[in-house]
Amino acid sequence: MHNFDYHAPASLDAAVSLLSEKEDGKIVAGGMTLLPTLKQRLAAPSDLIDLAGLSDLRGVRREGDEIVVGAMTCHADVAASDVVKSAIPALAALAGVIGDPAVRHRGTIGGSLANSDPAADYPGAVMGLNGVIVTNKRRIAADDYFVGLFETALERDEIITSVRFPVPERAAYQKFRHPASGYAVVGVMVAKFGANVRVGVTGAGPHAFRVPAMEAALVKSFTADAIKDVKVNAGDMLSDIHCSGEYRAHLVNVLARRAVAAA
Amino acid sequence: MSKVTLTVNGKERSADVEPRTLLAELLRDHLGLTGTHVGCDTTQCGCCIVHLDGKAVKSCTMLAVQASGKTVVTIEGLASADGALHPMQEAFREHHGLQCGFCTPGMVMMGVDIANRLPGADEKTVREQLEGNLCRCTGYQGIVEAILSVVNPDAVKEHHHA
Numbered sequence: 001m002h003n004f005d006y007h008a009p010a011s012l013d014a015a016v017s018l019l020s021e022k023e024d025g026k027i028v029a030g031g032m033t034l035l036p037t038l039k040q041r042l043a044a045p046s047d048l049i050d051l052a053g054l055s056d057l058r059g060v061r062r063e064g065d066e067i068v069v070g071a072m073t074c075h076a077d078v079a080a081s082d083v084v085k086s087a088i089p090a091l092a093a094l095a096g097v098i099g100d101p102a103v104r105h106r107g108t109i110g111g112s113l114a115n116s117d118p119a120a121d122y123p124g125a126v127m128g129l130n131g132v133i134v135t136n137k138r139r140i141a142a143d144d145y146f147v148g149l150f151e152t153a154l155e156r157d158e159i160i161t162s163v164r165f166p167v168p169e170r171a172a173y174q175k176f177r178h179p180a181s182g183y184a185v186v187g188v189m190v191a192k193f194g195a196n197v198r199v200g201v202t203g204a205g206p207h208a209f210r211v212p213a214m215e216a217a218l219v220k221s222f223t224a225d226a227i228k229d230v231k232v233n234a235g236d237m238l239s240d241i242h243c244s245g246e247y248r249a250h251l252v253n254v255l256a257r258r259a260v261a262a263a
Numbered sequence: 264m265s266k267v268t269l270t271v272n273g274k275e276r277s278a279d280v281e282p283r284t285l286l287a288e289l290l291r292d293h294l295g296l297t298g299t300h301v302g303c304d305t306t307q308c309g310c311c312i313v314h315l316d317g318k319a320v321k322s323c324t325m326l327a328v329q330a331s332g333k334t335v336v337t338i339e340g341l342a343s344a345d346g347a348l349h350p351m352q353e354a355f356r357e358h359h360g361l362q363c364g365f366c367t368p369g370m371v372m373m374g375v376d377i378a379n380r381l382p383g384a385d386e387k388t389v390r391e392q393l394e395g396n397l398c399r400c401t402g403y404q405g406i407v408e409a410i411l412s413v414v415n416p417d418a419v420k421e422h423h424h425a
Contacts, residue, residue: 100395
């Protein structure tokens, strides 16, 4: 690991200032992706700005019809939260299958979304549940947030402070877990909000995406059978050493049907 | 260099470290607590698990400076001052929960974490919870039995030596 200067700001403003001032400053949240990346020297930031001291960014609460998860809330706390379990059990279940227990004690929702690994679970949750990314500057809708492979709409001096999830009528997340890494080979979050349905997919493409054709079919009939012939284009899927685009496209359909059945 | 002060196994300890120094390196190289092992150094094997403010974390994937002001318990902090083993350590001995012993510090620390969070857990849950701990001797049967004997004694179907 190359060396860097370490900062532990006591306020969000101080963190934002550091991020703007430092030549190649990088935020560290839980560090579960960043530290392995630094060890491999795939990144060499001049400065690390640790958000761990910002207790305002930690915790889960319900505000009306929304669940608000602080950006620095670790996966284990989301998985164990009674507020999340009663309002959006699918979200608690998703948080409980990220990485392993020790990783879940450190990794955070804000870090996961800022990194936007194509195989991470939270992007699927945000896309499927129509989450809103709240930053120090603005609110970003899920549909506007994911831009490309490891690329988001976040600006250079923008820090995620919380994520807001509208409470669905029903929802479920189904994941084909890579047996070694625990990452989603494909993960699908299906959520029903009254007359609207959202299907959010992670793991399959360069970033989380929706499947409008499935959503339209599920609006007419919220049954697994309704989408059995709705395919996604294999050419748009990731193809790598783990599996081909065709296989991922197949999994999207299978997991979406399982999610509908489980919702 | 940064000065880090933290509580390790009940005692306040300080060290001058580089920002890039890992918590595992602080424990092993600066404080001489070599019970915490580094197996993979890539957040996968769990040999380096310690408790940070009461929760199991992988000390190879945390900076020492991030533990500043916090409370860390390592494998050396489990046994009593008179040498009496912690019940989880005793269970690992009783159920032959180790072969070469390399993964054992992490397994025991994870076992205590499971016992803290999930009392009464069944065998399936214990196995799932050990997902981030690798034993290259493939000695999981004894490890699972040992942890299960602490968190849910009734669920231990048969003794390993029986």
